[in-house]
Structures are given as structure tokens and as C-alpha cells.
Amino acid sequence: MTTPISAQPAHDDRASAAAASPVVLSPAGPADHWWQSAVIYEVYPRSFADGDGDGVGDLAGLIHRLPYIASLGVDGIWMTPFQPSPQVDQGYDVSDYCGVDPLFGSMADFERLLAGAHALGLRVLLDVVPNHCSSRHPLFQAALAAGPGSPERGLFHFVEGRSSSPEHPSDLPPNNWQSVFGGTAWSRANPGSETDTEWYLHLFSAGQPDWNWRNPAVGDYFDGVLRFWFDKGVDGLRIDVAHALFKADGLPDAPSESPVVDGLRSNPLVSDQEEVHEVYRRWRRLAEKYQPHRLLVGEVNLEPSRAARYTRADEMHQAFAFAFVKLGWDAAAWAQAGSELEEARLLHGAAPTWALENHDIVRTVTRFGGGDQGARRARAALAALLGLPGAAYIYQGQELGLPEVDVPVEARVDPMWARGGVTRDGSRVPLPWTEDPAGNHGFSTGPTATPPWLPLPDGWGDNAIESQQQDPGSALAFAARALALRRQLWADGTFTADDAGTWRLRAGNLLTCERSPRFLVAVAMGSEPVELPPGVVLFSAFPLEQEGWLQPDNAVWLRRS
Numbered sequence: 244m245t246t247p248i249s250a251q252p253a254h255d256d257r258a259s260a261a262a263a264s265p266v267v268l269s270p271a272g273p274a275d276h277w278w279q280s281a282v283i284y285e286v287y288p289r290s291f292a293d294g295d296g297d298g299v300g301d302l303a304g305l306i307h308r309l310p311y312i313a314s315l316g317v318d319g320i321w322m323t324p325f326q327p328s329p330q331v332d333q334g335y336d337v338s339d340y341c342g343v344d345p346l347f348g349s350m351a352d353f354e355r356l357l358a359g360a361h362a363l364g365l366r367v368l369l370d371v372v373p374n375h376c377s378s379r380h381p382l383f384q385a386a387l388a389a390g391p392g393s394p395e396r397g398l399f400h401f402v403e404g405r406s407s408s409p410e411h412p413s414d415l416p417p418n419n420w421q422s423v424f425g426g427t428a429w430s431r432a433n434p435g436s437e438t439d440t441e442w443y444l445h446l447f448s449a450g451q452p453d454w455n456w457r458n459p460a461v462g463d464y465f466d467g468v469l470r471f472w473f474d475k476g477v478d479g480l481r482i483d484v485a486h487a488l489f490k491a492d493g494l495p496d497a498p499s500e501s502p503v504v505d506g507l508r509s510n511p512l513v514s515d516q517e518e519v520h521e522v523y524r525r526w527r528r529l530a531e532k533y534q535p536h537r538l539l540v541g542e543v544n545l546e547p548s549r550a551a552r553y554t555r556a557d558e559m560h561q562a563f564a565f566a567f568v569k570l571g572w573d574a575a576a577w578a579q580a581g582s583e584l585e586e587a588r589l590l591h592g593a594a595p596t597w598a599l600e601n602h603d604i605v606r607t608v609t610r611f612g613g614g615d616q617g618a619r620r621a622r623a624a625l626a627a628l629l630g631l632p633g634a635a636y637i638y639q640g641q642e643l644g645l646p647e648v649d650v651p652v653e654a655r656v657d658p659m660w661a662r663g664g665v666t667r668d669g670s671r672v673p674l675p676w677t678e679d680p681a682g683n684h685g686f687s688t689g690p691t692a693t694p695p696w697l698p699l700p701d702g703w704g705d706n707a708i709e710s711q712q713q714d715p716g717s718a719l720a721f722a723a724r725a726l727a728l729r730r731q732l733w734a735d736g737t738f739t740a741d742d743a744g745t746w747r748l749r750a751g752n753l754l755t756c757e758r759s760p761r762f763l764v765a766v767a768m769g770s771e772p773v774e775l776p777p778g779v780v781l782f783s784a785f786p787l788e789q790e791g792w793l794q795p796d797n798a799v800w801l802r803r804s
Contacts, residue, residue, distance in 0.1 A: 278479070278538050278560055278634055279594065279740040280733045281318040282726060283368065285638045287602045288325050288347055289333065289696060290673040296682075296689025299696050300673065302348035306356050307688060308676075309363055311708065315642060316726035319366030321481050321540075323602060325353075329379050331450035332658050333671070335370075335483065336377035340468045357476055366478035368538065373465050373522075374484040375451040383452050387432060391441050398461055399452050400444035401432060402494060413440035418496045420510060424448050425663030428513075444494075446487060446513060448658045456488040462522065469529055479530075479538025485523075485553065485562070486543045489516035507544065515545055523558040540596065547580075547587040554593035561634060564595040568604060572611040572620050574752040574768035581631075581746035581756055594633030594740070599624055600641045606670050609647035616796065618644050619785070622721060623766055623798035626784040629725045630764040630800045631756060632742035637722075640674055643706050644718030648672040654698050672697045678704035685709065721784065728782050728800075737762055737802070749773070753793065763801045767793040778803040 286305060294303025302325065312320060324334035325347040334344070343350050360367050376383060382398055389395035391403075404413030416429035423446055430449040433439040444453045454461045469480065484507070491512035499509075507514040523539065530537040541562040543550040553562045566580040584595040599607050611620035621644055628635050647669040660666040673695045676685025682692045684704045704710075711719035732738045738758070745757040752769030755776065767773050772792045778801035780787065785797045793799060 275535050276560075276740065277318070277366070277535075278540075280738065281366075281634045282316075282629065282729065283319050283321050283366075283634070283636045284312055284315065284317040285321045285323070285601060285636055286312075287323050287639060287671060290671050291639055292674070292676070293683070293687040293692075293695070294348075294689060296687045296691040296693060298683070298687065298693035299346055300686070301346070302343070302352040302356050304688060306352070306359055309356075309359050309365070313363040313365055315723055316730060317365070317637070319368060319478065320360065321368040321636065322370065324370045324372065329377055329450065331377070331448055333656070335372055336375070336379075336448070336451045337372050338377040338379045338381075340371070340376075341471045354475070361476075366538075368479045368481050368540065369472055369477050370483055371465075371468060371472075371480045372483040373454065373456075374487045375445065375447060375453045378450045378452055380452075391439055396441070397458050398455055400455050400490070400494065401441045402429075402444070404429075404431075404440055404442050413442075417442055418494055420444070420446075420494075420497055420513060422446060422448070422662065423507060424659050424661075444490070446484075446507065448662070450658075453490070454488070456518070456522070457492070462525070466525070466529060469526060473530070473533050473537050477537070478535075479540060479560075481540045481542065482559070483542050484514075484544075485541035485559070486519065486545055486550075487514040488522060489518045491516060515549055520552070520555075520558060523553060527557055527559065547583040548590070551584075551587035551591040551593065555591050561593065561596040563636070564597055567595070568598050568601065570599070572624075572768060574748055574754045574766070577754050577766070577768070578746045578748040581744055585744045585746065588744070594742075595631070595744070596634050596636065597628050597631050598636040598638070599628055600638035600670070601636070602638065602671055603667050604670060606645055606647045607641070608644055609669075613646065617646065618718070619796040622718060623784040623796055625722060626725055626782065626798040626800070627754075627756070627764050627766050629729050630758065630762075630782075630798075632738070632744050632758045638670075642719055642722035643674075643708065643711060645674075645706055648697075648700050650697055656697070668697055672699060672703075675699070675703045675707045677709045678707045680704060725782065732762075732781075761803050763803055764798065765793060765801060766798040767795050770795055775799065776801065776803070 288305060289300045291300045292304030292308045293300050294307055295301060324337060325343060326337050327339040327342045327344045328334045328336050343353050357367055386395040386399055402417040404417055405415040406412045407414050416427050420428040422428040428444055428446050429442040432441045432443055445451050446453055487507050497510045497512050526539055530539055539559040541553050541559045543553045543562040544565045547566050550562050553559050564584050566583055570576055588594055607621040607624055608617040611617045650668040655666050655668050657666045657668045673686040683695045684699060686695055711717035742758045747755045751771060751773035753773040754766045754768055756764045765775055772794045775791055775793050780799050781802050782800040788794050
């Protein structure tokens with residue numbers, strides 16, 4: 244038996260959805276595959292710009308700063324969750340999929356944002372979180388109240404616990420699965436109850452119960468969520484933990500109780516089940532009922548050969564190249580990851596979707612060594628990223644060369660820190676807009692400025708957008724130049740959607756990726772200058788010190804004869 248559920252919010256926004264501006268950025272139709280060449284700018288709303296001075300970024304602040312994003316030359320934005328949430332996991336614990344949390348503004352603010360972005364030529368992608376919701380979600384609260392065996396509980400994974408002894412029935416979790424955030428992936432439904440001895444599954448925090456996708460009502464519910472936002476006029480969705488919706492039937496013990504490593508990949512029973520692909524076939528059909536077609540982008544943290552299966556012709560359009568996202572400054576690792584991704588492309592057709600930073604990853608300046616050397620390498624890496632075949636995503640602040648921040652222990656709010664001793668807060672510190680510390684370095688634009696939700700470190704204003712905009716040698720100026728040339732190369736036919744990626748590790752740790760017979764990206768990842776292959780240098784992260792040679796920690800784009 245299934246429970247009929249609706250994705251409609253308590254207030255009816257269908258009228259305003261129908262009135263929202265249609266997406267008219269380019270001609271509609273199946274041939275309009277704009278995402279194949281796109282560069283998308285990830286916005287973490289609570290840390291981007293604060294429009295009301297409460298120390299938390301919001302939609303009003305983002306609206307005010309949209310011209311800055313457009314000035315970079317990107318094609319759109321991806322916004323992490325701003326829907327109603329208790330904020331246990333900074334919005335990835337959603338309590339209403341079809342609303343706007345008052346912390347960020349109102350639905351009217353979102354509609355203004357969407358219209359403003361489209362007017363500037365920016366497409367808008369939103370996060371959808373289908374693996375889990377908030378424990379405050381009305382349907383989960385109803386499941387708790389309904390009790391064991393109820394249809395309401397069938398929407399989630401409620402299971403009777405195991406017993407350590409006859410005197411202690413159901414005092415142990417149903418299986419040995421571990422949470423991504425540390426500790427068991429199970430919590431008691433009603434701790435202390437003698438009649439309710441069920442536990443519920445949460446692959447993340449206890450405040451994020453997993454949906455039971457084996458219940459058809461869950462699929463129907465999320466169809467409604469997608470339609471709501473597509474009707475609003477959003478251009479696409481980034482799908483959180485896209486590979487983990489289905490769990491192994493029967494929820495058996497995992498082979499090992501070892502902590503989760505690298506997402507969910509250490510437990511094959513909680514992700515990459517074959518049934519998940521039918522969800523994305525269904526969503527693809529839904530996305531293609533709209534004109535222009537809506538984009539589906541997956542967070543699929545699997546090895547390339549498995550992740551590429553999610554981008555087959557009738558499933559999602561893109562999946563992030565996770566083999567690439569977490570790389571250090573290691574030429575052999577880059578060559579191996581690139582080659583594996585190219586093999587997957589040849590097998591399944593979709594080009595890799597490149598990224599080196601996001602809100603969950605240590606920033607490249609720090610990951611690549613820190614200090615001046617890390618900054619040089621991060622700039623060279625961004626140059627390489629933007630020259631590779633396929634779409635690219637850059638994270639807010641990456642264009643500024645921001646380093647990871649060592650957030651004081653007492654100020655950390657990431658639930659991973661509390662449960663697993665790892666924090667992602669360092670990549671989420673609010674952006675510095677001005678050198679002046681007033682208004683939290685320009686982050687807060689309201690009449691007053693409450694201290695930001697994460698503290699700004701000393702010297703944060705040295706990275707300010709305002710000052711970088713005046714410096715032609717800045718990281719920001721470099722990023723804008725690279726984006727402008729990338730757009731030009733797509734326009735003149737140098738870059739095409741059919742480009743491959745032939746990776747080679749050459750002498751002296753020179754990494755190359757031949758995009759086509761006419762174009763090559765080269766990155767010097769060794770300690771000595773290396774001779775470049777023949778060709779004309781179109782672009783370099785730093786000026787070349789000697790013609791035909793590339794100094795360490797630099798990257799170039801070469802046009803070949």
C-alpha cells in the first residue's frame with residue numbers, strides 16, 4: 244500500500260509559476276544542447292552576498308550581485324539549496340522542496356532572481372535532494388506519528404532493530420551500515436519507547452532520513468517537485484547524491500563496518516543499484532516535455548566507467564567527473580583520470596563535466612600546496628580546466644584564487660565535524676567584496692552588518708573582488724580572459740561538442756590533453772621548464788619566460804598547425 248503525497252507547498256504557487264518569465268535564452272528544440280559548451284558558476288547562497296545585513300547570504304544579495312557573475316562571461320549559475328530547512332546540513336536537509344526558506348527570502352525574491360538572471364543571459368540551475376529530506380519534513384513527521392507498519396512509514400526506511408539479548412529487544416541497529424558523517428547510519432524512531440522499536444536509515448546526519456525509492460509514491464512525489472521548478476522557468480537541476488537513491492533489497496549487512504570513504508563508495512549496498520537508472524529515464528522524459536529542454540546534472544561519485552552510465556542517451560545530460568574533482572598536483576594522476584574519463588565517454592557518449600572545486604572540497608590553492616606556489620598552480624589548473632572538452636563548473640571564489648580557511652574550532656558548524664572530525668567550512672567562508680572590513684568586507688549590504696555566519700579571517704580583504712577588478716594581473720582578470728577566449732573558440736569552431744580528450748604524460752611531468760588535431764592543453768607539473776609541443780600559444784596562465792618552453796606551475800592552450 245502506498246500513501247498519496249503531493250509536492251505542492253502549503254501555499255499554491257501555480258498561478259505565479261504560470262506567470263513566470265519563460266526561458267527564451269536560445270532557440271528551443273532537441274538541437275539546443277547549450278550545456279555542452281557551458282561554464283556554470285556555483286553559488287553557495289549563504290556565503291555569496293547578504294542583502295539584509297543578518298550575516299547570512301540571501302536571494303536579495305544574489306540579485307544585487309548578478310551583474311558581477313554575468314561580467315565573468317559564464318553561461319549560468321547553479322544554486323545550492325535555499326528551500327525551507329532546519330539547516331542541520333546547511334540546507335541539504337530539506338523540509339519543503341517547493342518553497343523558499345525565510346532565511347534567504349521569499350518566492351517573490353526567487354522569481355525576481357530568475358527573471359534578472361535570464362535578462363543577463365544567465366541560466367539558472369537548482370539543487371534537488373532526492374536521496375533524503377529533513378527529519379522535520381511533514382511526511383517524515385507523519386511517519387513518526389503513524390507508528391510501525393503504517394503506510395506513512397513506507398515512504399522511508401523504517402526497520403525493526405536487532406537484539407543483543409532476549410532482555411534487550413531491538414537495541415541494535417538493523418545492519419552495520421555507516422553514515423557518511425561518521426557513526427551508524429541508523430537512529431531509533433522513538434527512543435525509549437517500548438512499543439516502537441523501529442530504526443530509520445540516514446546515510447548522512449540523523450536529521451536527514453533517506454527516502455524509500457522502492458515505494459512508487461516517492462517517485463510520484465519527486466515528479467511533482469521537478470514539475471514545480473520547471474514550471475517556474477528554471478533551466479535545470481543538479482541532483483544531489485544521484486547514485487544513492489536505491490539501497491540493496493533487504494538491506495543486508497555490508498562486507499565491512501569500516502568508515503565510509505570517498506562518499507558512499509566503500510559500501511556497494513547503498514549506491515549504484517540498477518533500479519536507479521529508471522528514475523533518470525523518467526526524469527529525462529519529463530525534462531524534454533519542456534521547451535527549451537531542461538538540463539539534468541548528476542552528482543555521481545563513482546569511478547568513471549560506472550558514473551558514465553548515468554549519462555546514457557536517455558538518462559541525465561551530465562555527471563560531474565569525480566575522478567577529477569579531488570585531484571592533487573600530480574601529473575600522473577591527472578593523466579590517469581583524464582584517460583579513464585575519455586574511455587567512459589567513448590563507451591557512453593557524454594563528455595566529462597569538469598570541476599576542481601565545490602562547496603564540499605578543499606580549495607585548490609590549499610590543495611595544491613598553499614601560499615604563492617598553491618596560487619600559481621590553482622591558476623594553471625583553472626586554465627587547463629577551461630580548455631578541456633566538455634562543460635565546466637567553477638565554484639564561487641575560485642575565480643579570485645581564494646585559499647581554504649582554517650575556521651576556528653568553536654565556529655565550525657559542519658555536521659561532518661561533529662560526527663566525523665572533518666570540516667567543509669573552510670571552503671564556505673563568505674566572499675570578500677571590498678578591502679574595507681566594514682560590512683564584512685562588503686558581504687553584507689543591508690543597513691546593518693551582523694557578523695557573518697562563518698568568521699572572516701584576518702587579511703580576507705586582500706582577496707577582494709573590488710580590488711581585483713582594478714588589477715589586470717589579478718586572478719579575477721585572468722579568469723575573465725580565459726572565459727572570454729573559451730567562448731570565442733566555441734564561436735569560431737575551434738571547440739566543438741565532438742572533441743575528444745587524448746591525455747599524455749610527457750617527459751619532465753608535462754601533462755597534455757589533445758582536444759582535437761588543432762588544439763592542445765599543456766600543464767607543466769614538474770620542477771624544471773619543459774619544451775612545448777609545436778604550435779602557437781593562444782593563452783597561458785602566466786607569461787612564458789622563454790619561447791617554446793613552459794616553466795613549472797604554468798599552463799597553455801596551443802593551436803596546432
